[in-house]
Amino acid sequence: MSVIRVxxxxxxxxxxxxxxxxxxxxxxxxCTALVGPNGxxxxxxxxxxxxxxxxxxxxxxxxETSNNGDFRKFIGYLPQHPVFYEWMTGKEFLxxxxxxxxxxxxxxxxxxxxxxxxxxxxxxKKKRISKYSGGMRQxxxxxxxxxxxxxxxxxDEPVSALDPIGRREVLGLLENLKKMSAxxxxxxxxxxxxxxxxxxxxxxxxxxxEAGTMARLREKYRQAKIDLTLGNVKDxxxxxxxxxxxxxxxxxxxxxxxxxxxxxNVEEAxxxxxxxxxxxxxxxxxxxxxxxxxxxxxxxxxxS
Amino acid sequence: MSLWFTLFKKEWLExxxxxxxxxxxxTFLLLGSMDPLxxxxxxxxxxxxxxxxxxxxxxxxxxxxxxxxxxxxAQFDTIGVLIIVLITMGLIAGERKSGVAAxxxxxxxxxxxxxxxxxxxxxxxxxxxxxxxxxxxxYYTGVLFGWIPFGEFLTALILYGVWLTxxxxxxxFFSAVFKVPGLAxxxxxALAIVINxxxxxxxxxxxxxxxxxxxxxxEYLHSGEFSAGTFPSILLATAAIIFLMVFAxxxxxxxxxxx
Amino acid sequence: MELFFEHYALFIPLIIAQxxxxxxxxxxxxxxxxxxxxxxxxxxxxxxxxxxxxILYFIFGRRHD
Numbered sequence: 001m002s003v004i005r006v007x008x009x010x011x012x013x014x015x016x017x018x019x020x021x022x023x024x025x026x027x028x029x030x031c032t033a034l035v036g037p038n039g040x041x042x043x044x045x046x047x048x049x050x051x052x053x054x055x056x057x058x059x060x061x062x063x064e065t066s067n068n069g070d071f072r073k074f075i076g077y078l079p080q081h082p083v084f085y086e087w088m089t090g091k092e093f094l095x096x097x098x099x100x101x102x103x104x105x106x107x108x109x110x111x112x113x114x115x116x117x118x119x120x121x122x123x124x125k126k127k128r129i130s131k132y133s134g135g136m137r138q139x140x141x142x143x144x145x146x147x148x149x150x151x152x153x154x155x156d157e158p159v160s161a162l163d164p165i166g167r168r169e170v171l172g173l174l175e176n177l178k179k180m181s182a183x184x185x186x187x188x189x190x191x192x193x194x195x196x197x198x199x200x201x202x203x204x205x206x207x208x209x210e211a212g213t214m215a216r217l218r219e220k221y222r223q224a225k226i227d228l229t230l231g232n233v234k235d236x237x238x239x240x241x242x243x244x245x246x247x248x249x250x251x252x253x254x255x256x257x258x259x260x261x262x263x264x265n266v267e268e269a270x271x272x273x274x275x276x277x278x279x280x281x282x283x284x285x286x287x288x289x290x291x292x293x294x295x296x297x298x299x300x301x302x303x304s
Numbered sequence: 305m306s307l308w309f310t311l312f313k314k315e316w317l318e319x320x321x322x323x324x325x326x327x328x329x330x331t332f333l334l335l336g337s338m339d340p341l342x343x344x345x346x347x348x349x350x351x352x353x354x355x356x357x358x359x360x361x362x363x364x365x366x367x368x369x370x371x372x373x374x375x376x377x378a379q380f381d382t383i384g385v386l387i388i389v390l391i392t393m394g395l396i397a398g399e400r401k402s403g404v405a406a407x408x409x410x411x412x413x414x415x416x417x418x419x420x421x422x423x424x425x426x427x428x429x430x431x432x433x434x435x436x437x438x439x440x441x442x443y444y445t446g447v448l449f450g451w452i453p454f455g456e457f458l459t460a461l462i463l464y465g466v467w468l469t470x471x472x473x474x475x476x477f478f479s480a481v482f483k484v485p486g487l488a489x490x491x492x493x494a495l496a497i498v499i500n501x502x503x504x505x506x507x508x509x510x511x512x513x514x515x516x517x518x519x520x521x522x523e524y525l526h527s528g529e530f531s532a533g534t535f536p537s538i539l540l541a542t543a544a545i546i547f548l549m550v551f552a553x554x555x556x557x558x559x560x561x562x563x
Numbered sequence: 564m565e566l567f568f569e570h571y572a573l574f575i576p577l578i579i580a581q582x583x584x585x586x587x588x589x590x591x592x593x594x595x596x597x598x599x600x601x602x603x604x605x606x607x608x609x610x611x612x613x614x615x616x617x618i619l620y621f622i623f624g625r626r627h628d
Contacts (some may be wrong), residue, residue: 050410051410052406052409052410052560052561053560054560070412072410072411072412072413073411073412075410077410079403079406079407081403082407083402083403083404083406083407084404084407085314085318085404086596087318087321087322096310096314097407097411099306099307099310100307100310100311100408100411100412100413101411101412102307102412104306130596144407148411322591322625323587323588323590323591323621324621326583326584326587327584327587327588327617327618327621330580330583330584331584331618333576333577333580334577334580334581334614337576337577341573387622390622391622440576444573447573
């Protein structure tokens, strides 16, 4: 079941295209990461989805809901730098946000109480927001985005401003959030995306250059590198003769008794290589497999 | 409607927390008391301090009660207007500039509610302050120079209050249009001055100009009758207020709230 | 001076108003996080500039964000 469908979304600022036709669909109970370097257009996309910016062209639809205009009630949004009424207490702001989201006074109070526990702000709820630290603001920001139980949570760089402990906590929170709604969060840090998201959208220069589930991406880019060192040059020559024509070997570099193979199917390559070595009684000195990280995948995708 | 009240109550609470609800009425109170008191005491003080050569006769006549009240209105028309503009100009522009408007307006809040709730709270504060100031002036005028019948005072108060309401609405309009509070304030003041000047110079041609409501209030106090242009100017001011609010909402709705 | 004592009751509301302004401005100054310009300057303005000191503080001293 898809929560939001985005088609051919474009945005230009002063005739400068920033988002160049982006399409994707987000499903229920899934956490999707929008990954890209700074300036790729992540914030612009999130702002368009939240309704703060108007797309130059393209459509944003919520298939489940009747399409009469205002889709803001389905959305919870956390900007990169959340801002509050500094003169309110955390509790006042959260309840205010709840009431604006359509809750009654009582519902808002109950829900706010719950959320303070969820985000770990129980202690500070009666303090003025002007006294809050950066991490507390980020958590209050997440709480206010969730208060009206939106179908879709949009979080702009929710962890980049946090210290390592806060980052851990918020990432853990994201895991829980997707039980309640679809989550789309932007980040420029791949590790964060890898850790909690089910799907990844790679954004580069305003275009989605690659997308898919983590598993599918790993499958697709499961290129690996095998470093092999044998007893002497002769052994290596023999070995190369045996394996060079295999399908999974994409390329190789030989340097005396050592060689580096770039292979497509690591598992198969490993089995074949090792069997070959055993059958030929080749003296093995070194056998090392290094997989490509998502980082490498990203760099490869971005460069291509 | 309960959503509108939520927004309105937030505006009111903010005015309580930042003490606007106290200092603006008190400022108007001081402003309204100043002129009756100085008109009464200044001649006496000059007399008492003396130092003037023998035979100098200073003849500063006491103002008539309507003149005394209208001197206070003239204060409201300068310093009072300035204060109203300064406290109103940031209401929307400031929230947009800080980014909190974006936090609020991603929630399903009608743009019209957001703006009219601010307008209503400002209206309440403005009238509360203005009435406080006028009552102070009326009281001191009454004690020192003679009483203006309360009904007549109230009528004059309403006449000039319409102009102040227009200025406040104008400021809120510019606050919705511009992102910089100072610019909104500048435009409001500049426009108010221009309207005032033009209406003053061409007063016989522009009888319906709301800027003349100050004059009409004075004329009413003196003669007990409404001058010809009074009701057209009230009508025009009301129309302008509605027009400004509607356009503020339309313009604001079509703005992009970030970036 | 006797001139003023003659009508001293007239000035009571104004003195109270001025006093309330002063107190409220000081409370606000103590509670507020940041002001435009150093806090102590505003404290001096509020206390020593007669009548308009507190008003000046509320208009220009508070940070409106």
